[in-house]
């Protein structure tokens with residue numbers, strides 16, 4: 001492609017803030033669609049492509065809390081025993097796709113259609129599905145358990161595939177959930193995810209490495225420029241037009257056509273607020289002059305609630321925890337991985353179940369009543385969630401369960417010197433798909449180096465609390481349903497002493513966690529309903545400024561959200577290119 005005078009005078013046609021999941025997808029597609037334009041992606045973190053903690057699937061999690069993680073804690077969560085809960089966010093090329101947990105799945109037709117029904121023409125399953133398929137390349141494994149046909153894409157940049165050598169604690173998962181009444185669903189990415197199944201993980205079978213948004217870059221033209229280790233302070237506004245950005249070191253970069261924020265749901269609202277776009281009260285408190293009154297900025301924060309029980313694995317079964325306490329074994333496994341041989345470090349993927357409450361517990365009347373009490377009927381997002389939840393035929397599950405390998409509880413793997421150390425575990429995770437709490441993320445003063453105030457209000461509605469309790473109780477039921485008891489010897493979390501409703505409630509308050517899916521904080525909604533961007537992802541009241549990342553999702557859906565984020569970026573590229581062609 002023609003570089004078109006790229007890099008001259010610190011001036012570009014498009015400036016994308018954030019080289020993460022959405023940012024690299026969008027940057028690459030814009031460079032392809034608009035070969036004469038110069039596109040700059042500014043990333044706060046380093047390149048990271050040579051860092052094995054990123055590219056070895058079995059080392060996922062090892063970057064949490066380090067220099068490649070923004071590590072954004074919530075404010076104390078009042079309903080969750082006043083705990084602060086850490087949100088990990090990639091501060092590296094690839095963003096959160098460089099440190100996430102590899103799950104690749106989709107929600108249901110009705111939920112993507114809900115985005116359109118909330119006032120966003122074109123944002124429906126019919127358009128999102130092809131956009132999401134374009135992202136991926138599904139790899140089939142000769143002679144192994146297979147996915148069906150419908151629901152996966154081929155030829156896209158991100159390689160995905162099912163787990164290659166599922167251990168017994170995963171292979172027992174699917175028959176266990178079948179014994180609990182779920183059907184096996186071999187095409188769970190086609191808009192109908194109810195049932196039990198393996199789902200793909202993002203991984204390249206060829207060399208057993210993490211596949212992530214950097215895999216778009218080889219497809220970009222040389223009109224895509226990436227600037228590393230540079231943090232954007234704010235958008236430069238001249239009257240109500242975005243003319244570029246200002247970095248934290250004071251350097252200015254011009255955008256001749258547009259500035260696009262792809263900082264992610266916990267950081268894009270911050271850039272808007274630091275630029276004077278947002279709620280009057282928030283800006284005043286931070287000492288920032290309001291330029292555009294946009295009360296929705298940083299509001300509407302939604303997330304999936306996660307909870308789990310854990311079990312000590314039978315000693316004769318090999319699990320992932322051995323890598324934590326047996327350094328000799330870990331070194332041998334890493335060496336096997338490096339030589340391309342079967343290794344625990346290849347491990348990517350889990351077994352799953354998605355279901356309505358009725359399927360999980362028979363009588364769902366209490367949760368239905370609590371849902372009606374918890375929904376704010378003056379809010380269209382809540383009304384939509386409630387209607388999906390109460391509709392037995394919506395096809396949208398209320399509960400997700402995951403058979404996970406290793407200890408993934410809230411306490412952390414048992415410390416050296418304690419009785420639990422040196423043992424292996426399995427974790428049965430559960431996620432509440434449509435909680436009603438909607439929280440917020442706002443700046444805490446005008447210094448760009450200060451972390452935002454994040455308040456998701458976890459389990460603050462009666463439905464959210466009871467749903468999380470029912471979810472965790474269901475995981476114990478799974479553990480005790482054949483054939484799953486074949487793989488474990490003892491319940492570790494919470495332990496058999498926890499039996500009564502009050503004890504479970506305490507366990508939930510002490511252990512509820514994020515499923516890492518914060519979204520909705522620059523919502524694509526009509527302005528009168530708290531919207532920040534319109535259906536073209538343009539920020540209301542500002543020319544030349546869009547947001548393209550997880551923050552635009554107006555209503556949470558019943559899936560891990562990265563496929564939606566990639567799909568949104570693919571669609572955004574088409575929308576933007578159509579304007580400038």
Ligand SMILES: Cc1cc2nc3c(=O)[nH]c(=O)nc-3n(C[C@H](O)[C@H](O)[C@H](O)COP(=O)(O)OP(=O)(O)OC[C@H]3O[C@@H](n4cnc5c(N)ncnc54)[C@H](O)[C@@H]3O)c2cc1C
Nearest residue numbers: 018020021022044095096100101102103232264550560562
């Ligand atoms: C621990 C964890 C596990 C997860 N696991 C899964 C999973 O298994 N499956 C799934 O589907 N989803 C998962 N998710 C969610 C998913 O990965 C994210 O929702 C998605 O990657 C978000 O994409 P994004 O483009 O919105 O933001 P990001 O990918 O976070 O990109 C934002 C980028 O902007 C940069 N940035 C921010 N502010 C600035 C600034 N001021 N200046 C310059 N650059 C800036 C950041 O450094 C980052 O690179 C997980 C999330 C986490 C945290």
